[in-house]
Amino acid sequence: MRAIILAAGLGLRLQQQAGAQFPKCLLRFDGTTLLERHVRMLNAAGVQDIVLALGFEPQQVEAEVDRLGLAQRPEIVINERFDLGSVLTVHTVADAMTRGGDVLLMDADVLYDERILHALVAGESTNRLLIDRDFEAGDEPVKLCLKNGVPVELRKQLMADLEYDTIGESVGFFRFDEKTARRLAEIVADYVNGGRAKMPHEEAVRDLLLEGGHTFDTADVTGAPWIEIDFPGDVTRAAQEVLPQLTRPVGAAQ
Incomplete structure (x- = not known):
């Protein structure tokens, strides 16, 4: 199993409001960066094969990787056009998507409980989505129906006539088996070659879900604390509300 962590973005909304000049994966909570939390928990779950998709200020992230002194150093791939959409970042790591085995596709800007990762990696080869049914309505959450x-x-804005019996927020972590990961890489390539490199990668995942031919199971992680960090207020909520509920990752700094 291979984890691809998407950490290329500029984090423009956070920078504009808070003046942050570093990748969001280097945000620290209780002295530990988001990146370290990701990597330590993945390693503890048995996932040693990690690919970091970088773009904005990659040298800062590489310095953090060096500081961690990991037994197996993550592979680093750089998207030079990180100012475009995340679909281009996924395209940049196409080799990692298609070299075999299950693939975890994970946003880097998430502070989350280890129960969420366990739900993602449990069991044999599969396609898996994560859903949190306890979410705040609005245009910001990516809804999974x-x-x-x-x-x-799988979108932020839903059509009024959409029929569904379950709705929640997508955590932003996906698991794909080998065949499905290859198909997603093809869809992403079509986006880039068709002039849609500025799109978020969730749009390509949506196309994958809706085209049929792939069976997905859904893990309900409602009740497990997590937060995606986009705005300064999210940093505050992460520190004050989410962090106190987390189990410290194995091997994290004390």
């Missing part, structure tokens, strides 16, 4: 357990939508 299911009907009879089958994904029917």
